[in-house]
Amino acid sequence: MAGSTIPRRALGRLLRELRTKVEKSQLAAGLSIEVSPQSIGRMEDGQPVKISTPQMDVLLDFYQASTEDKAVALELLREVKAAKGDPAGWWRTYADVVASHFDHYMSLEEACSQLATFQLTLLPGLLQTAAYRRSMILTERPEMSAVDVERKIELAVRRQARIREDPDFSMDVLLSEAVLRHQVGGRQLMAEQLLHLIEVGRLPNVSIRVLPLDAGSHLGLVVQSFTLFEFPPLRASRLIEPPVVFVEGYDGALFLEEPRVIERRQKALEDVGRVALDHDDTRRLVVGIAEEYAA
Structure with missing residues (x-):
């Protein structure tokens, strides 16, 4: 688990449900444990808030929580507190060379057990070679110093290590053929990138x-x-957090959690999957394009 992001979200969702059920305001909830209503709101949104176990006990009593709900909430609070000591958030040392939303993105990428992505134009970062990544960085930020460029590449390489090192992580990638046809960095670079794509695609946890x-x-x-x-x-509560959709744009990013939105994206993946090539035909196509670039 990457830090306390995921158990915090689960705890916040449960607390909001309990408060709404008894029709209490955030102001009333805050007064019951002597914190601001803003703190209650941040806690329900899964943001970091300092709250002690005795305070949580009082809050749960105020919400008239059942014995079962109280046990789950307290267990989630223990997970949040325990996660604060985890060696997580290693990516934060690169905060000065990445977008402001990247910290939240990485907390999700590190915590997830399955990542599914559909890409129309570029390869996802987890599949990029260093040369491909360097070319895209310099396209977007030609003024970036050589040192910072290499730090961004180092970050990408460290992210990619999980694909080979974590047997509980799986990745399902759907790519438009256009991704393979865009000549990022030139023909030779793309030939090497596509050979790398074939290699990664042979891993048992990657599709x-x-x-x-x-x-x-x-x-x-x-x-x-x-x-x-x-x-x-x-880990302890065995609750499963709902999926999250990430959409990145040139000027920012969205993190979508509404059930209706998630369902629509899942259906989109299914629809794209139905018309995508199978693994053998994909490999033949990628090899063919790589040979064209290398010729």
């Missing part, structure tokens, strides 16, 4: 399939690129 350009109409063209995170049960 890579390509959507051919002649596939016709499909939901992916409407939905555009996105990533779906799914999470394992929390």
